[in-house]
Amino acid sequence: MTTHPLDIATSLSPLDDGRFRCCTSQAYANIAGPFGGVTAATLMRAVIEHPERTVDPVAFTVNFCAALKDGDFDIFVKLQRSGKYTQHWSLELEQNGIICATATMICGARGSVFSHQSGEPPQAPPPEECEVKETGGFLKWLERYEYRQVEGTIRFSSEPHPELNSPRNIHWVRDHPERPLDYVSLAAIADTFILRLLYVRGTMAPMGTVSMTTYFHATGEELAVQGSAPLLGVASAERFHGNFHDQPMTLWGKDGLLLASGSQLVWYKE
Amino acid sequence: MTTHPLDIATSLSPLDDGRFRCCTSQAYANIAGPFGGVTAATLMRAVIEHPERTVDPVAFTVNFCAALKDGDFDIFVKLQRSGKYTQHWSLELEQNGIICATATMICGARGSVFSHQSGEPPQAPPPEECEVKETGGFLKWLERYEYRQVEGTIRFSSEPHPELNSPRNIHWVRDHPERPLDYVSLAAIADTFILRLLYVRGTMAPMGTVSMTTYFHATGEELAVQGSAPLLGVASAERFHGNFHDQPMTLWGKDGLLLASGSQLVWYKE
Numbered sequence: 001m002t003t004h005p006l007d008i009a010t011s012l013s014p015l016d017d018g019r020f021r022c023c024t025s026q027a028y029a030n031i032a033g034p035f036g037g038v039t040a041a042t043l044m045r046a047v048i049e050h051p052e053r054t055v056d057p058v059a060f061t062v063n064f065c066a067a068l069k070d071g072d073f074d075i076f077v078k079l080q081r082s083g084k085y086t087q088h089w090s091l092e093l094e095q096n097g098i099i100c101a102t103a104t105m106i107c108g109a110r111g112s113v114f115s116h117q118s119g120e121p122p123q124a125p126p127p128e129e130c131e132v133k134e135t136g137g138f139l140k141w142l143e144r145y146e147y148r149q150v151e152g153t154i155r156f157s158s159e160p161h162p163e164l165n166s167p168r169n170i171h172w173v174r175d176h177p178e179r180p181l182d183y184v185s186l187a188a189i190a191d192t193f194i195l196r197l198l199y200v201r202g203t204m205a206p207m208g209t210v211s212m213t214t215y216f217h218a219t220g221e222e223l224a225v226q227g228s229a230p231l232l233g234v235a236s237a238e239r240f241h242g243n244f245h246d247q248p249m250t251l252w253g254k255d256g257l258l259l260a261s262g263s264q265l266v267w268y269k270e
Numbered sequence: 271m272t273t274h275p276l277d278i279a280t281s282l283s284p285l286d287d288g289r290f291r292c293c294t295s296q297a298y299a300n301i302a303g304p305f306g307g308v309t310a311a312t313l314m315r316a317v318i319e320h321p322e323r324t325v326d327p328v329a330f331t332v333n334f335c336a337a338l339k340d341g342d343f344d345i346f347v348k349l350q351r352s353g354k355y356t357q358h359w360s361l362e363l364e365q366n367g368i369i370c371a372t373a374t375m376i377c378g379a380r381g382s383v384f385s386h387q388s389g390e391p392p393q394a395p396p397p398e399e400c401e402v403k404e405t406g407g408f409l410k411w412l413e414r415y416e417y418r419q420v421e422g423t424i425r426f427s428s429e430p431h432p433e434l435n436s437p438r439n440i441h442w443v444r445d446h447p448e449r450p451l452d453y454v455s456l457a458a459i460a461d462t463f464i465l466r467l468l469y470v471r472g473t474m475a476p477m478g479t480v481s482m483t484t485y486f487h488a489t490g491e492e493l494a495v496q497g498s499a500p501l502l503g504v505a506s507a508e509r510f511h512g513n514f515h516d517q518p519m520t521l522w523g524k525d526g527l528l529l530a531s532g533s534q535l536v537w538y539k540e
Contacts, residue, residue, distance in 0.1 A: 029390035042364070059333070059484075061374060063358055063376060065350055065351035065356070065358040066347065066351055066353065080362070080369045080372055081336055081368070083336065085513070086335070086480055086537065088369070088372060090360070092350075099350045099351050099358070102350055102358060102360055102374055104331060104333050104374060104481075105373055106333055106480050106481055108480070108489050108512075108537065109513065110512035111512065111513050112506040112512075113512070113513055113538065113539065113540050114430075114467075114471065114510060115510060115512070116470060116509075116510045118434075118435060118436070118506070118510070118511075119506075119507070119508030119509060152505070159347075164386060164388075166388070192428055194485040197384075200386060210378070211331070211376055211483075213331060213533065215516050215535050217508075217511055217512075217514070219511070219512050229489060234405055238389030238487075238520065238528050238531055239387045239388070239487045239528040239531075240384060240385060240387070241385045241386075241387070241487055242378075242381065242382075242385070242490070243380055243383055244328050244378055244380075244485075244487070245396055246487070248518065248531075257509075258508050258509040261509075261516055261517075261518075261533070263485070263532070263533060265328060265329040265485050267355060267356065268383070268384070270383050
């Protein structure tokens with residue numbers, strides 16, 4: 001059995017001083033440096049593998065402070081508070097003496113209490129009826145995901161669309177090659193939605209996520225049930241103004257269960 | 271001119287070691303300790319008043335780690351990274367040697383670039399046509415806000431509703447007494463939505479916000495235009511499961527401009 005590219009890309013070596021040493025992976029290369037989702041997944045793994053962790057991730061915020069370059073980097077994890085119901089973690093990612101990302105993670109004890117899903121997944125044909133999108137040759141990390149389009153597409157253009165497109169899209173998404181879903185892969189999949197500015201305008205511009213928050217609704221049991229089946233993802237945006245736009249998203253699993261939800265704040269230049 | 275209760279509640283005294291000393295305020299008392307929104311606003315003020323801050327808040331995550339008690343507490347602010355376009359801050363709030371909250375804040379340079387609001391505010395009568403809600407005698411902090419109900423209400427009950435209510439509500443909200451909107455008050459108003467579990471079930475239970483993320487779409491100029499006029503707020507929830515539920519929200523200002531959006535993750539016990 002070969003190791004999945006995501007497990008290679010997110011592997012950690014503990015150092016003597018409590019930090020973890022990591023290395024970027026060409027399998028998840030972005031325009032420059034690695035795909036932000038795999039950076040988030042590596043930070044997630046640093047908590048998941050921490051010996052003091054007793055409960056599962058529920059809320060995760062990653063802030064991208066500086067461009068991460070290809071090569072080694074270190075992660076520093078601090079357990080800020082461990083209570084009866086929650087554990088609070090703070091993380092820093094450092095490369096060549098520069099803080100490239102900060103993160104906070106809350107893990108929580110899950111019990112059999114009141115359960116109710118008020119939200120509904122969008123209407124979509126089953127994944128097997130949706131065509132797999134060709135993603136090769138553009139960005140390396142896109143090849144690590146299988147996308148099946150349901151609604152909304154980027155119409156690339158040399159000039160911004162005179163009539164702006166909708167920022168909303170819906171697709172089925174999973175790891176490629178297939179990999180059973182866990183908190184590490186879900187943390188990365190939460191970042192697989194292409195930035196909304198491209199949907200709306202259709203033109204390239206300097207842009208990047210500055211902050212990403214993901215809430216994990218899925219319990220460990222639900223992740224096991226989901227396995228490597230595609231997730232139904234929806235992303236949108238409410239406002240583009242003064243160099244920043246939001247990007248809320250939801251990820252739905254088998255039987256229409258909401259497995260994760262969250263949002264990004266994206267910077268853009270022009 | 272008297273000082274507004276929010277400015278008293280969020281006032282900071284710099285200590286010699288770079289920390290700020292603060293004190294909770296009875297004007298914003300919750301069931302026990304202070305209203306979380308005013309804690310968020312105090313953390314916001316610690317960045318706003320920091321001498322190294324050059325640009326305005328755009329993304330703010332507060333994690334509530336432990337119950338804050340009435341009395342003094344300290345805030346420690348660290349500028350993690352200051353670049354051409356963004357400043358990244360990490361914050362810790364400590365009381366009696368316990369970390370009670372952590373936070374990350376991103377401030378960003380705002381320019382006159384592509385601007386587009388894809389989202390639309392909900393339909394609502396103007397605030398002057400909506401009745402001001404009676405909030406006295408329940409929780410002290412509720413008296414510090416003027417709510418005008420538009421849609422959705424909590425129907426308190428001794429037993430959970432057999433048919434669950436919608437988690438969604440819409441209202442007009444502003445500081446009481448009136449206060450011109452700034453990033454400090456907006457950080458607090460983002461937390462003025464009552465927890466969705468109460469809307470859905472109608473029964474009290476141990477519950478509390480564990481993490482809150484707010485994106486500030488409003489520029490300084492837009493805040494000045496808004497002044498002390500009511501904001502149209504919408505909050506909802508997608509899933510209640512395994513002791514946690516989400517709570518996305520939007521806050522709309524004059525001319526239907528989106529001034530802030532965000533989400534909370536809420537813990538509940540039963």
